[in-house]
Amino acid sequence: MSRLWPILRPAPSAVAQICPFSRPNTVSGTAAAANIVLLPTAPARGESTFAEPAAAFLQRQCPMSGTSAVGGGLPVKAIPGPPGLPLVGTLWSYVKKNGFKFNKLFEAHAFNFNEYGPFFRENIVGRKFNVLRDLKEWKTKVIQQEPKCPQRVALEPMVRYRKMRGLSQGLVNSQGEEWYRFRSTFDKKLLAPKEIECHFDPLSGVADDFISHLQRQAKEQDNTVFNIENEVFKWSLESICAVLFRTRLGCFEDPPSRDAQEFITNCRRFFTTMQTLMYEPPYRKWLSSRTWDDFVECSDALLEQGMRLTDNVPEDSLASHFLHNSKLKREEVALSLLDLIIGAMETSTKTMIWNLYCLAKWQDAQERVHGEVASVVGDRQLELDDLKNMPLVKASLKETLRLYPAPFVISRIMQSDTNVRGYNVPKGEEIVISLWSIGHDESLFPDHKNFVPERWMKDQADEAQRMYCSLPFGHGRRMCIGRRVAEMEIYILLSKLISRCRLEDANVGSVEPVIEMTLAQDRPVHLRLIDRKPEVVPGI
Numbered sequence: 001m002s003r004l005w006p007i008l009r010p011a012p013s014a015v016a017q018i019c020p021f022s023r024p025n026t027v028s029g030t031a032a033a034a035n036i037v038l039l040p041t042a043p044a045r046g047e048s049t050f051a052e053p054a055a056a057f058l059q060r061q062c063p064m065s066g067t068s069a070v071g072g073g074l075p076v077k078a079i080p081g082p083p084g085l086p087l088v089g090t091l092w093s094y095v096k097k098n099g100f101k102f103n104k105l106f107e108a109h110a111f112n113f114n115e116y117g118p119f120f121r122e123n124i125v126g127r128k129f130n131v132l133r134d135l136k137e138w139k140t141k142v143i144q145q146e147p148k149c150p151q152r153v154a155l156e157p158m159v160r161y162r163k164m165r166g167l168s169q170g171l172v173n174s175q176g177e178e179w180y181r182f183r184s185t186f187d188k189k190l191l192a193p194k195e196i197e198c199h200f201d202p203l204s205g206v207a208d209d210f211i212s213h214l215q216r217q218a219k220e221q222d223n224t225v226f227n228i229e230n231e232v233f234k235w236s237l238e239s240i241c242a243v244l245f246r247t248r249l250g251c252f253e254d255p256p257s258r259d260a261q262e263f264i265t266n267c268r269r270f271f272t273t274m275q276t277l278m279y280e281p282p283y284r285k286w287l288s289s290r291t292w293d294d295f296v297e298c299s300d301a302l303l304e305q306g307m308r309l310t311d312n313v314p315e316d317s318l319a320s321h322f323l324h325n326s327k328l329k330r331e332e333v334a335l336s337l338l339d340l341i342i343g344a345m346e347t348s349t350k351t352m353i354w355n356l357y358c359l360a361k362w363q364d365a366q367e368r369v370h371g372e373v374a375s376v377v378g379d380r381q382l383e384l385d386d387l388k389n390m391p392l393v394k395a396s397l398k399e400t401l402r403l404y405p406a407p408f409v410i411s412r413i414m415q416s417d418t419n420v421r422g423y424n425v426p427k428g429e430e431i432v433i434s435l436w437s438i439g440h441d442e443s444l445f446p447d448h449k450n451f452v453p454e455r456w457m458k459d460q461a462d463e464a465q466r467m468y469c470s471l472p473f474g475h476g477r478r479m480c481i482g483r484r485v486a487e488m489e490i491y492i493l494l495s496k497l498i499s500r501c502r503l504e505d506a507n508v509g510s511v512e513p514v515i516e517m518t519l520a521q522d523r524p525v526h527l528r529l530i531d532r533k534p535e536v537v538p539g540i
């Protein structure tokens with residue numbers, strides 16, 4: 001996508017010189033465009049003006065404001081933002097040389113927040129984004145008031161494929177009552193903390209096998225695991241299948257079992273082709289394309305494998321529970337289980353790699369986390385209750401997700417008119433919260449470029465920060481349904497791995513984030529694994 005749709009990133013001065021639309025779209029500028037009798041001079045840039053909700057600003061400064069405000073707020077078009085051309089909107093800024101890159105969209109967001117304040121509006125070829133950097137406003141105005149069935153923009157290639165095959169849209173992409181039917185089936189079993197505890201043993205088994213697999217590889221290659229993504233992807237797949245099907249696929253066998261290899265290949269093809277399809281210009285979907293054919297082929301294969309996995313599931317598995325205790329048809333259960341696998345794979349894999357990379361890069365932090373694990377677990381095997389006593393391990397994941405939030409934005413399509421920061425956002429508009437920008441806001445997170453897990457510890461983070469500054473799994477009725485599974489599998493793997501090995505950064509240069517399906521690493525990540533214990537004790 002970056003090749004097709006690069007986004008221009010002009011320096012502020014360059015904007016003024018080059019662009020015919022260079023005048024910043026300030027409150028007064030946009031309001032004038034919307035025919036509102038308005039303000040003397042609104043400051044053009046910076047947080048201080050925009051940190052104040054626009055309606056209050058208006059009220060204070062302009063006697064006419066009461067009449068110009070719509071439904072108690074300014075019209076949505078008055079939200080400041082980068083100026084655009086008729087029809088194409090800000091696409092011009094995406095195709096200029098040396099501009100923003102689409103695969104670094106979070107940088108464009110940071111730039112725009114700096115220019116236009118914590119709520120800006122952008123129109124790219126007719127699609128309008130209202131981008132927010134204010135988590136409190138997101139929680140109180142968007143999420144707390146959301147209806148029974150909140151909506152998010154769907155993953156278009158998946159929707160197209162399932163329509164073509166006459167299948168239901170499942171958990172990730174359905175909307176309205178259909179979504180509710182799926183979600184209410186899966187919610188309790190996946191989100192209630194007590195329900196998740198039964199997955200501790202299977203996930204521990206996967207973590208043990210994975211660590212031994214990594215250690216074997218490292219021994220053969222000068223203590224180094226090259227391109228660790230290939231391996232972490234297997235851990236992710238093996239973990240989610242252990243949770244859903246109580247089945248071990250055999251990803252760490254040498255070579256992996258045929259089923260595992262097929263699953264790995266199809267999953268990887270699914271994500272790479274979907275990524276390409278998602279960012280193609282819209283007209284491409286009317287033309288035949290090799291990528292689309294590939295996507296259909298691997299989606300068919302995944303569906304077939306998913307159906308096969310549900311054929312003979314052990315009685316104590318989640319799959320069996322959903323097959324026998326829900327009103328969903330067998331095919332709908334199989335599709336939803338696939339959705340859970342799809343939801344889990346990219347996010348958990350990328351997050352785990354970032355977490356390992358951060359610990360390897362910030363050795364002091366790694367030693368502090370290791371100290372905690374050693375003092376709680378010692379030489380025995382990790383137990384479920386230990387997880388409650390390792391706040392630093394948990395903080396290490398939170399800090400990773402602050403620096404590198406796998407979904408770097410979360411979106412909602414408004415289902416009723418809502419006043420956000422003084423603007424009346426009508427039903428049908430999309431609001432996007434930029435998690436990346438929040439996590440990199442120096443005023444919220446001093447020393448924000450550094451990995452400091454302790455900033456999330458109860459005695460160090462203030463209440464407001466803990467409440468409003470971290471939302472990597474989303475929030476509300478449509479939040480990540482796999483959050484508890486993800487947290488458990490990551491805590492287990494981190495504590496086991498770090499007590500067995502010291503991680504070292506074996507990369508040339510700093511690994512930087514780029515947007516693929518989620519916030520990915522811009523190069524293959526290599527890590528050195530140094531055994532902490534001369535002899536490996538199985539289990540920990």
Ligand code: HEM
Nearest residue numbers: 343344347348351407472473474475478479480481482486
């Ligand atoms: C570190 C790992 C993960 C992160 C950061 C993450 C993050 C997210 C986020 C931000 C959303 C959107 C929430 C919203 O719109 O408010 C989401 C949705 C979803 N996630 Fe996760 N996720 C992770 C792991 C998982 C796992 C392990 C599973 C499966 C067990 C999973 C399954 C899903 C599904 C099915 C949805 C769509 C839910 C719906 O639309 O009702 N995720 N995830």
